[in-house]
Amino acid sequence: MKTPGKLGYCFGVSQAIEKAVAFAEENGPLNSLGPLAHNEDVVAYLREHRVTPITMEEVLSTAVGMNVGITAHGAPPETYDTLKERGCQVLDCTCPIVRKAQAVVSQLMDGFDVVIFGDPDHQEVLGLNGWAGGAKFVGTFNDLFTAGQGYKRLGLGKRVGVISQTTQIPPLFVDFVTTVAHIIERERFQELRVFNTICPIVAARARKTNELAKRVDLMLVVGSLESANTANLATVAKPGAGADNVLIIQNADQVTAALGNWYAEAGFPSREAVETSFRIGITAGTSTPIKTVNEVVAQVKEIFE
Amino acid sequence: MKTPGKLGYCFGVSQAIEKAVAFAEENGPLNSLGPLAHNEDVVAYLREHRVTPITMEEVLSTAVGMNVGITAHGAPPETYDTLKERGCQVLDCTCPIVRKAQAVVSQLMDGFDVVIFGDPDHQEVLGLNGWAGGAKFVGTFNDLFTAGQGYKRLGLGKRVGVISQTTQIPPLFVDFVTTVAHIIERERFQELRVFNTICPIVAARARKTNELAKRVDLMLVVGSLESANTANLATVAKPGAGADNVLIIQNADQVTAALGNWYAEAGFPSREAVETSFRIGITAGTSTPIKTVNEVVAQVKEIFE
Known part of the structure; x- marks a missing residue:
């Protein structure tokens, strides 16, 4: 029986759990926007410590002034605005690696058409998409192809920026990037920026x-x-x-x-x-x-x- | 019999020839650093108009104060410095597309390890290499591989910039870029910038x-x-x-x-x-x-x- 070295939480997850539990002890019950980490045992542990998942719809239909935790996966800027408008006290547990990816996509890709490699329905990717001000394309390798027609036409402009969901696999990200490069060559790109935002x-x-x-x-x-x-x-x-x-x-x-x-x-x-x-x-x-x-x-x- | 639309000089070449001939008429014989364009008939035409190719070695072994033309392919910054030191009157015929590539590599890639796609012995590439302050790698697709060992290890840092010789072919440039991307994935890159400097x-x-x-x-x-x-x-x-x-x-x-x-x-x-x-x-x-x-x-x- 073998393991690949150190296992357990990454520091982003462990930091989020510690922060949420400490906050709930001091300030009373905390609602996290979705599960704080994607693990049933973690969610159960947090419930015991008065940290409970909630959806944005539930936030909007509840009285104002609630304590709301942003999970390690982060959230789009609109979420922060909404929570502020509703007078919620916000505990931001966004993982530092995710926060860095958000900064890259909102600052270093200003003026670029953004492409995100990741799962379009994943909470982190929804957040990154928000910080990008709306990506031109979000998906994985297979999503770049149309059955029987080869490459999709992405309709990207002269300057194209690509980042990855932080939990993807580097070689698969590069396969994705190379396919995007072939597509934008046909669309006559001038500049391509790739940020390796994988944790x-x-x-x-x-x-x-x-x-x-x-x-x-x-x-x-x-x-x-x-x-x-x-x-x-x-x-x-x-x-x-x-x-x-x-x-x-x-x-x-x-x-x-x-x-x-x-x-x-x-x-x-x-x-x-x-x-x-x-x-x-x-x-x-x-x-x-x-x-x-x-x-x-x-x-x-x-x-x- | 068919042709692919408009043929003849590109504007970079035609502009260089016109500039050189007009200069020689006004200021006397002009020596161009290498052939002004890579065509024997053009070189013969220019000789008739007192524009003659010369090598850098010949410039250095000749009396100071000569009229020297930089060709459409451009030259590294050291060449300008040397000509200035020797009191030469310089006519710069660098193609505007090449000049733009030089600006990209010297400004937008400041702090990046530069990779140039092109022929390492070509005059334009020697110029680009100079403006890059010394690229980390210069070559074509096949140069990225070592026989029997697959990819070469390029030893590139966290930030990598790639440009192309202006006269290369876009799909081949993209093949080159994708291979570089696979190499730097193994070398743990953080950022990749690709400028499509092809004319x-x-x-x-x-x-x-x-x-x-x-x-x-x-x-x-x-x-x-x-x-x-x-x-x-x-x-x-x-x-x-x-x-x-x-x-x-x-x-x-x-x-x-x-x-x-x-x-x-x-x-x-x-x-x-x-x-x-x-x-x-x-x-x-x-x-x-x-x-x-x-x-x-x-x-x-x-x-x-």
Whole structure:
């Protein structure tokens, strides 16, 4: 059983959780705009400490003056304006790496047509889009193509700027950038600026997970299906371990069931043969608590050792 | 017989020739630092008007106070300094498109590690390299690879800027840029700036030549083997007309011999069969005089019509 070095929260998530809990202790209940981190166990822990997720619609339909937390994923400038207008006390838990990406897109790309590499429905990307003043294109690699017609025409101007959601994978970002470059060549660009806004901690964990996956028979990725980072770790593990040998599990309770399904689908002659000879790799999203990871590790050790 | 629209000098070349001839008429003999345009017929015409190519070594070994012309390709800042120190009267014929590329590389890339896409030995690229204060890498697509090892490690820093020699071909520039992007992803870049410094006139002629080549059986590219632009036009014509069916000729005198070799190598049953049914395309480098192009056109018409 192997892990790719240090796991647990990234500092953006741990800082957001600490800030929110300390605020709620001092100032009373805090509502975070969406889950503070994309992990069910974290959300449960925060509820116990009077930090509860809320939607913007709920903010708008509630009495004014509420305590509202901006999550680590950040929010568009309009959200800050709205909260201010409604007299809310705002606790800003935006991750510093995300805040830097917001600054890049609003300042260094002033006058540029902006392209964002990321999931258009993700909270962080909605925020970045707001700071960009409305990107010209938001999506991933496949979104650049139209079935049967090749490249989409993006209708970008002479100056084009590209950034990434902070939790994406660097090589996939570069694949995206190179395709954008080919598209804008046909649209006669004059200047292209690319800012590598991917979080170095996320990038390092992805790189190490990719390497570890080559040396094991099965990869367990501990995290939530809601977490962009967890999904990306599963993506980078697949070329190494094989697409069928990467399992996302939320916590230790799911280990036995996940392994059971895997045994059955892989058609192994006996469960015992697997448990004595197979190498298992474990990685975790940056919003997965280290406690959860340690429980998974203990559970796997109990089965395999 | 077809041509891809307007041929003859680009305005950079025509402006340089006019300026140099007018200067020599008023101020006496002018020495240009290298041929004013890469075309033997142009050089001969200029000699008649007292404009003669000279090397930097010759300038340095000659008496001070000479009239020296900077060619359309431009020169590094050190050249201007040297000429000033030697009391030379300088006529600057740098093409405005090249001057803009020099300004981009010296101002907008201040603080960036510069990469230049182009021929490292070409006069324009030597100039751009000087304005960049020394690029970290100069070369073409293939120069980014090491045989058997894949990508070269370029050792670039966090901020990387890429420009192109003005006479390169846009799609090849983008292929170059995308490979640089993959290399710097591994070197953990933070920002990439790409300036499309390719001359729009050169780019348009290349695009139209590429399209024309698909509709003909033989392409004649009129220009000098010394001309980067002429060589590029031959490159873009090859996918359309076929690599063996693109001939570079310098002037009308070479038409008959070039066609003779082509007939022989292509193994046609009879020369007459070709001359009555084949479609010929003619294009020309931006430093080829329109007079030369017209003579080639007349010669081809005489043979084929």
